[in-house]
Every structure is written in C-alpha cells, then in structure tokens.
Amino acid sequence: MGDHAVYVVGAGGQLGRALMARTFGGGAPIGFGSAELDVTDAAAVASALAGLGPGDVVINAAAYTDVDGAETDRAAAYAVNAAGPAHLAEVTAAAGARLIHVSTDYVFTGEAARTVPFEPADLDPEAAPTTVYGASKLAGEWAALRGDPTATVVRTSWVFTGGPDSNDFVGTMRRLEAARPEISVVDDQRGSPTYVDDLADGLVELVEQTWVVPAATAGKVMHATGAGDGTWCDLARAVFAGVGADPQRVHPCTTADFPRPAPRPAFSVLSNDSWRAAGLTPLRDWRAALTASLDR
Numbered sequence: 001m002g003d004h005a006v007y008v009v010g011a012g013g014q015l016g017r018a019l020m021a022r023t024f025g026g027g028a029p030i031g032f033g034s035a036e037l038d039v040t041d042a043a044a045v046a047s048a049l050a051g052l053g054p055g056d057v058v059i060n061a062a063a064y065t066d067v068d069g070a071e072t073d074r075a076a077a078y079a080v081n082a083a084g085p086a087h088l089a090e091v092t093a094a095a096g097a098r099l100i101h102v103s104t105d106y107v108f109t110g111e112a113a114r115t116v117p118f119e120p121a122d123l124d125p126e127a128a129p130t131t132v133y134g135a136s137k138l139a140g141e142w143a144a145l146r147g148d149p150t151a152t153v154v155r156t157s158w159v160f161t162g163g164p165d166s167n168d169f170v171g172t173m174r175r176l177e178a179a180r181p182e183i184s185v186v187d188d189q190r191g192s193p194t195y196v197d198d199l200a201d202g203l204v205e206l207v208e209q210t211w212v213v214p215a216a217t218a219g220k221v222m223h224a225t226g227a228g229d230g231t232w233c234d235l236a237r238a239v240f241a242g243v244g245a246d247p248q249r250v251h252p253c254t255t256a257d258f259p260r261p262a263p264r265p266a267f268s269v270l271s272n273d274s275w276r277a278a279g280l281t282p283l284r285d286w287r288a289a290l291t292a293s294l295d296r
C-alpha cells in the first residue's frame with residue numbers, strides 16, 4: 001500500500017485541505033493548489049502528474065464552486081468542472097492510475113415533489129441539472145468516466161467545515177449568531193449536510209480499498225453524504241443550539257424570499273446505498289458530525 005502515491009488536486013479548497021491533513025496507507029498525499037496546478041491546462045496537468053504510476057490515485061477536489069457566478073460565467077465553470085477532469089482522466093488512464101472525482105447533488109433537478117433519496121449510476125437518467133454549475137459538474141462526471149474507465153465519481157452534498165472562521169454555511173451561521181439577534185433561513189430546501197472531515201475520511205477508506213479490491217469501485221458513481229437529512233433552517237438551528245444559543249432565533253423562510261440567479265434544488269437527498277454496497281463505512285449522522293465540527 002505504502003508504495004502508491006496519492007495526489008490531491010485543488011488542495012487549497014475546503015475538501016482539499018481536509019484531504020491534505022490525512023494519510024493514505026500511512027503516506028502523506030502530494031497536493032497541488034490552484035496556483036501550482038491549473039486543471040484547465042492539459043499540458044500543466046500532464047507535466048505535474050508525469051510521475052504517476054500503476055496503483056497511484058489522483059483525487060480531484062478542484063472545482064468552480066460559485067453556483068450563482070456560473071450562470072453568467074459558463075465558460076469558466078465548464079473549463080474547471082468538465083475539461084479539468086477530462087485532462088486528469090487522460091493522464092490517470094495512460095499511467096494505469098485511478099482518478100477519484102468529486103461531484104455534487106446539483107446534478108439532479110431536486111424537484112420539490114420527490115421524497116425518496118436519489119440513487120447513483122443506475123438511475124442516472126434522472127440526472128438533469130437545472131443550473132450551469134450542475135450541468136458542468138455532470139459533464140465532468142462523464143469526462144472522468146469516459147477518460148479513465150477505472151475512475152470513481154463520488155457525489156456529496158452540503159459540505160461544511162464548521163470552524164468559527166470557516167467560509168461555509170456552518171461557519172457563517174456561527175458568525176451571524178454572534179452578530180444578529182434574529183435571522184431567517186430557508187426551510188423549503190432539504191438535503192444531507194456532510195462534515196468535510198467525515199467525507200475526507202471516507203475518501204481515505206475508498207483510496208485504500210482501491211489498493212486491495214480495485215474492482216469494488218472502478219467505473220462507478222457513488223454517493224457519500226452525512227446520514228440523515230434536514231433543511232437549511234434545521235441546520236442553522238442546530239448550529240445555534242450547538243453553540244448554546246436559542247435556536248428559535250432562527251426563523252424559517254422560503255426560497256422565494258431570497259431569489260438567487262441559480263435555482264436551488266428543493267430536495268437533493270442522495271442515497272448512500274452504493275457506498276455501503278461497495279463495503280465502505282457510511283458517514284455518521286450530520287447532527288453528530290456538526291457537534292464535532294463546532295469544537296474545531
């Protein structure tokens with residue numbers, strides 16, 4: 001195991017930082033931040049990963065994640081989210097290595113009427129993004145799997161870090177709790193909050209499994225999210241309660257109260273059956289993970 005290298009692309013992002021804090025088969029990963037490796041540049045990708053060999057793994061945590069910005073910056077979103085994984089997959093396939101590509105619940109429409117979690121690959125005809133971001137990420141999934149038939153796509157959702165200074169939903173709620181007597185948070189969008197450390201631990205398990213049972217996840221689309229689900233209002237209230245504040249200071253509102261350039265899915269809970277079926281450990285319930293994250 002220790003003979004194989006793990007590369008993290010997008011190492012400076014929320015997930016990238018969590019991955020860089022971990023070891024894989026006992027070894028530290030090699031990370032490239034956006035300044036060191038621009039995934040939109042095919043030649044730069046080939047040169048940065050020139051040392052790649054059989055059994056090595058590249059985790060793509062690089063993404064254009066400005067969901068509203070993508071609506072008007074389509075070319076940039078596709079360059080990073082679709083061409084990026086295509087470049088990476090070409091290199092991993094040529095080297096006999098594997099690409100693990102991270103994707104999103106936004107590949108689904110998340111129509112309000114739905115009440116059962118979305119399933120992965122087998123029901124992918126349902127993947128029908130309503131945003132440029134989601135469409136660019138779906139194109140990236142296809143590019144990863146087409147370019148590297150052993151690639152694994154891991155969709156996640158509502159990723160949070162939770163530190164007092166972190167730039168995610170939980171960190172933002174902590175700052176709002178300290179700054180404002182009352183806030184309003186949307187209560188008609190349901191999903192599964194995912195603690196970034198749990199996702200990173202799950203990806204470590206997935207990578208280490210590729211060295212023992214490569215076929216278990218080769219060419220597959222899988223979901224890895226925190227267990228359970230809730231609305232953004234539920235999450236905000238749990239943050240308030242978790243820091244000892246009154247959760248009733250968070251008032252429910254509707255998506256229509258806060259119009260955004262990119263429509264948000266009303267229901268984007270993902271089934272984690274594929275993850276379990278591959279023999280991987282399900283991520284813990286988001287409420288327990290939130291408690292852990294608030295201690296950061």
Ligand SMILES: NC(=O)c1ccc[n+]([C@@H]2O[C@H](COP(=O)([O-])OP(=O)(O)OC[C@H]3O[C@@H](n4cnc5c(N)ncnc54)[C@H](OP(=O)(O)O)[C@@H]3O)[C@@H](O)[C@H]2O)c1
Nearest residue numbers: 010012013014015034038039062063065104156157158159
């Ligand atoms: N956050 C969520 O709630 C969420 C939900 C579902 C799925 N995901 C997926 O999870 C993955 C990780 O997301 P995250 O939360 O860690 O996002 P993030 O914090 O925005 O990190 C993305 C990283 O990608 C880098 N990047 C952007 N353009 C690049 C390029 N051309 N070349 C190389 N790197 C580039 C960014 O660097 P700069 O900052 O320097 O541009 C940033 O460090 C993404 O695939 C995302 O789609 C996230």
